[in-house]
Amino acid sequence: MSVQAVAHRGDPYHARENTLASFRSAVAAGADAVELDVRRSADGVPVVVHDATLERLWGHRRAVAELTAEEIRELTGGGVPVLDDALAVTSSVRTLIDLPERSAGTALAALAAVRRAGAGGRVYYSGDPVALRAVRTADPDAEISLTWHxxxxxxxxxxxxxxxxxxxxxxGLVTARTVAEDHGRGLLVAAWTVDSPRVMRRLVALGADSVTTNRIGALRAVLARRDRGVNPG
Structure with missing residues (x-):
C-alpha cells in the first residue's frame, strides 16, 4: 500500500515555511502533497500564512486580517504568497489547504482560487469545522480531511x-484500533506532524495512509527503505 508523503508548510528545514521557495523544495524532495495554510487579507485575498499575525516569521506585529494583500507583500518582501501563486508552484503534486480561521469567507476565497487554477482535482481541505462546512456547502465534490484532536x-x-x-x-492519537475502525468505516487515516523517522516507521506499520512532516526527505527515505523490503530497525 502506498503511503502519501505530505510536506508540512513545504520544506521548512530548507526554506522558510509557507513560502514559494519552501514549496519548490518540498516538490523537489519528492512530496506527494504539499500542505499550506490560508488566511484572508483585509481586501479578501487568500494568502498563505499560518499565524494570525506576521510577528513570528516576519517580525511585524500586524494582523493578517487587518492588512491588504499588497501591504502584506511589502512588509514581507514578497515572502507571503497569494494562494494563486502557491497553487502554480505546487501544480505537479497534491495540495492540502488548511483553513485555520473560523471563517466561511476564507474558505470561499480559497475555493475561488482553486477554481481559477483549475486545481480542484488535486486539492483537498482541512482546518476549522466552520470553514470545512463552507467548503462542503459550496463544493459537494470537495475532498475533505477532517482534523480531529x-x-x-x-x-x-x-x-x-x-x-x-x-x-x-x-x-499520538493514531493506534492500531484507530486505523482499523476508520478503515472499517471507509475512511483514510492521516497523521501529523511527524519529524522522527522512528515514529514515521511506527505509523507506516500501523497502516496510516498519509504522514505529514517537516522533514519530507527523511520521510521519503523511510518509505523507500520499506518499499525495498529493508528491515527498518
Missing part, C-alpha cells in the same frame, strides 16, 4: 455533514 470518535452527524475522505490526527 480528541480521543473520542467524531460524531456520526458530523461525518454525515462533512463527508470527509480522511480523518487527520495528531500522530
Amino acid at each position: 480528541r480521543t473520542a470518535r467524531p460524531r456520526g452527524t458530523l461525518l454525515d455533514e462533512l463527508r470527509p475522505r480522511w480523518l487527520n490526527y495528531p500522530f
